[in-house]
Amino acid sequence: MIHGGLTTDDFTGAVTTPIYQTSTYLQDDIGDLRQEYEYSRTANPTRASLESVIADLEHGKHGFAFGSGMAAISAVIMLLDEGDRLILNSDVYGGTYRALTKVFTRFGIDVDFVDTTHIENIEKYIRPETKMLYIETPSNPLLRVTDIKASAELAHKHGLISVVDNTFMTPYYQNPLDFGIDIVLHSATKYIGGRSDVVAGLVATANVDLGAQFAFISNSTGGVLGPQDSYLLIRGIKTLGLRMEQINRNVEGIVQMLQKQPKVQQVFHPSIKEHMNHTIHQNQAIGHTGVGSFEVKDTEAAKQVIHATKYFTLAESLGAVESLISIPVLTTHASIQSGVRAKEGITDGLIRLSIGIEDTEDLVNDLEQALNTLK
Helix, strand or coil: CCCCCCCCCCCCCCCCCCCCCCCECCEEECCEECCCCCECCCCCHHHHHHHHHHHHHCCCCEEEEECCHHHHHHHHHCCCCCCCEEEEECCCCHHHHHHHHHHHHHHCCEEEEECCCCHHHHHHCCCCCEEEEEEECCCCCCCCCCCHHHHHHHHHHCCCEEEEECCCCHHHHCCHHHHCCCEEEEECCCCCCCCCCCCCEEEEECCHHHHHHHHHHHHHHCCECCHHHHHHHHHHHHCHHHHHHHHHHHHHHHHHHHHHCCCCCEEECCCCCCCCCHHHHHHHCCCCCCEEEEECCCHHHHHHHHHHCCCCEECCCCCCCCCEEECHHHCCCCCCCHHHHHHHCCCCCEEEEECCCCCHHHHHHHHHHHHCCCC
16 A cells, blocks of 8 residues: 555656646657656556556556546446446445436446345346446445355356445455456545545456456546546555554444444444354455444434534545444435335435544444434
């Protein structure tokens, strides 16, 4: 994270990559480029530095930086052609659901939403038109775990492109490419940046052909990340490990308290032994996400808890140094129909936490006193 990639500057000797705030580059002669840079939509030194780091961290060969997590997801879907289908875990992030059902269907790309926690469910939906298997693990917001290795093997058996959204785990704790996955992506707005000051998306792959396709899509559609934001992500990555370690300490304390709280109906987090596919998660990750969810009676009770907290900020997003709290049915998953949410277990009283790096005792006490305000 600190020494990976190409993060120093050979030209000046700068220890960190400078912000190359330029759109175009001098050519010594027609087509005779310096350092292969011609136009910053195609390549920029600051962005290239970041892309080399994410490739290293995910044990891949090619990295790509986009203007948002959704831009990265869109680039992945652009690998498909009209008439193709993809399989996606049914409790997917609302923004991904919206893009696939409201945008990409207009271009003849269809999706099957499947409970991927049981690998046999996936195979039932594979048909000749299916070209991609896309999973979040753990998922958002119920933290359901899918077997990465089994998914990769199934995808390769049927000739599918396999994709894992690794946003919740980060490359510090989980590396899907090591299990045979073709593509890993991140909403780098979250843990990678870690400071709620940048919106970005990252993609990594070890496949040379897919790397060439991503380079073409990135240059052709132009959803690339700017140099200032690329610099901020490089800076954020350097402290990723330290942040995730403290977040894991906080997770342990908060989950233990929630499990003992009589006002809490259910707690969702992969660290809990009773959590679905807990053992699978232990085998494919070496730590835990800072995202967790729990249920209270209803939306009004959830609002009361949120308003009673002092150290949890009511805000969307996740993965920052400050702890965040939200109600998925009113925020991140509001774009999903209520019937679909209910089927997936995303209830009106579900509260999602993004646990930050504050003092563990402060966070536990704050959330406990907020829950104690409920009758």
